[in-house]
Amino acid sequence: MKRDIMKYTEKMSKRLNELLEKSYDAEKGYLEAIDNIENNEIKMFFKRQADQRSEFAKDLRREIISYGEIPEDSGSLKGDTHRVWMNLKSMLSSNSEEAVLEECLRGEEKAIEEYNEILEDRSTLPPSTVALLEKHKDKIRNSMNRLKTFEELVS
Numbered sequence: 001m002k003r004d005i006m007k008y009t010e011k012m013s014k015r016l017n018e019l020l021e022k023s024y025d026a027e028k029g030y031l032e033a034i035d036n037i038e039n040n041e042i043k044m045f046f047k048r049q050a051d052q053r054s055e056f057a058k059d060l061r062r063e064i065i066s067y068g069e070i071p072e073d074s075g076s077l078k079g080d081t082h083r084v085w086m087n088l089k090s091m092l093s094s095n096s097e098e099a100v101l102e103e104c105l106r107g108e109e110k111a112i113e114e115y116n117e118i119l120e121d122r123s124t125l126p127p128s129t130v131a132l133l134e135k136h137k138d139k140i141r142n143s144m145n146r147l148k149t150f151e152e153l154v155s
Contacts, residue, residue, distance in 0.1 A: 012129070013069035015118050019133075020060040020072050022111060027053035029107060036100045042150050046104075049143055056136050063132055101151045108144045112137060 030050035034043050064071040115137045122130055 009067045009069065012125070013064050013067045016060055016064050016067075016129075017069075017072045019114060019118070019136075020057055020064065022114060023053045023057040023060060024072075026050075026107060026111065027057065030104070033100050033104060036096050039097060039150075039154070042097065042101075042154075045146060045150070049104075052139060052143075056139075059132055059136070063129060066128075097154045098151060101147055101154065105144060105147045105151065108140050108147065111140050112144070115140070 027050045030046045030053065034046045037043050037046065061071040115133050119125070119130065119133055119137075125133075
């Protein structure tokens with residue numbers, strides 16, 4: 001039995017570490033997106049989103065540590081690649097603000113998918129993890145709604 005708990009803990013920590021890396025990536029992405037936006041309201045929104053992702057990372061780090069595992073310290077190579085693509089796409093686009101907003105929205109949609117994948121195993125997750133992931137997912141959905149509103153304004 002103890003061995004099964006150990007595997008579960010390692011598996012869950014791995015999945016949470018993947019979300020942690022994505023939180024780092026999203027934080028960096030939002031901070032970099034600020035440079036491609038002229039609208040001050042959108043810039044402020046992006047800054048708040050970066051701060052929120054920093055909080056997500058802290059939450060996930062605490063949860064991973066509670067499993068007795070070691071949290072990741074940085075984002076993923078895939079995240080770095082996405083940010084480079086986002087910068088290139090915004091430079092080539094005739095409406096760079098719209099392109100940046102589209103990329104941010106795409107990133108948020110992917111985040112929701114990743115949270116849903118982990119939450120599929122809801123019955124095997126501790127209540128603290130379920131509550132944390134649901135809270136993050138709700139905030140991401142709110143961000144998506146706001147991004148869609150901004151996208152309508154700039155298009």
